Amino acid sequence: MNNQKVKHVVGISGGKDSAALALYLKSKYSHDELPIEYFTCDTGRELDETYTLIKQLEAELGTEIKRYASIDHRVVGEESPFDFFLRQYGGFLPSQNARWCTKKMKLEPFEKEVGDMPVISYVGIRGDEDREGYISTKPNIQSIFPFRKNIWDMDITVEFFNNNRIDQIASLYEKHISDKEYSPELISIVKTPTSKTFTIKEKFDSTLNKSVVLFNKVVFDYLKTTNRPVGKLDYFPLVNNDDIIIRKDVYEILERHNVDLPRYYLPIEYEVDGEVGKYFRSRSGCFFCFYQQKIEWVWLLEQHPDLFWKAESYEKDGYSWMQNESLRELSNPDRVLAIKREHLKRMKRKFLNQTNSTDWQNQILGIQKTSPLELAKDKTWLDNIIEAEGDLCANCFI
Secondary structure: OOHHHOEEEEEOOOOHHHHHHHHHHHHHOOOOOOOEEEEEEOOOOEOHHHHHHHHHHHHHHOOOEEEEOOOOOOOOOOOOHHHHHHHHOOOOOOEOOEOHHHHHHHHHHHHHHHOOOOEEEEOOOOOOOOOOOOOOOOOOEEEEOOOOOOOOOHHHHHHHOOHHHHHHHHHHHHHHOOOOOOOHHHHHHHHOOOOOOOOHHHHHHHHHHHOHHHHHHHHHHHHOOOOOHHHHOOOOHHHHOOOOOOHHHHHHHHHHOOOOOOHHHOOEEEEEOOEEEEEOOOOOOEOOOOOOOHHHHHHHHHHOHHHHHHHHHOOEOOEOOEOOEOHHHHOOHHHHHHHHHHHHHHHHHHHHHHOOOOOHHHHHHOOOOOOHHHHHOOHHHHHHHHHHOOOOOHHHHO
């Protein structure tokens, strides 16, 4: 089997999805089928819970999670890799429009480590998410999404359904369909050119809905005619997999293994105006991540004040983590109360839209939940998780 000449990797971010992906692939496929290597890129500014998760995963996976370094910060006399690159960028803090942190401390160390060899990178974007993530575009690195109905990336999907390849793809389909299974309707769909009235998405949905496994087999055969990493394999077990892993499945995977949900996900009670709400951190990644909601900055201020003020120390010369508000301004007690008040109001409004119950506090606070499965049943707790999974860097947050 030629599979050994292609490198298989899973990046561990410290989040629930990448942890579940590593455990899922380990339990579903043998090392001979998928000789996976696990890695993490350390910014030096992660929460302690991230390092705890990595240690637990190493014990459960029975192998080392390699540390890819962007820079040896000790050699250059900096506190962390982040501090080194912040100086390189003249104190300009990363933001949603300038994600140099992901580029310099996540993508580049990964790409440098794997070099030019063909690599398959397994990404934990779930089947209930609609995003591709912030991933490598190097031609020797191919991303695969095992949790989704469509495991292939969008570039391959568009390439596969190019009208110039209709005859080639149709012949590959006919090769895989036995006389007994032959479907004139499916072949007709495959042979129909895409157009304004029959878009690539419509063609994709129509073929995939007929058979995920058949679609995967045909894509795999097509990739063998290209220079893509998967096409260099003699055998790729994921083509026979039609699992779709969604949020609740992630918690079930973690529940089945000796890996704890990072404690920053666990809701903590706060009180404002005599009412009780809950806050928590909805993401992995650096403790000062600019994607944080303001209630999460309040969480950091109250749960990890040393880290909050460390984050605040980076704000200078007009550079701040949030638009129109500095962390020092946010830390004002009146401002903290206002943020909690608005968060509680928003959570209460969402809850009342979900249920007719008038005793919303008891329903939200309820019985103390300690396991991932119990937490997954808490719809109010999941609201912030769902909101946080919009436009994120996959390298940091899955």
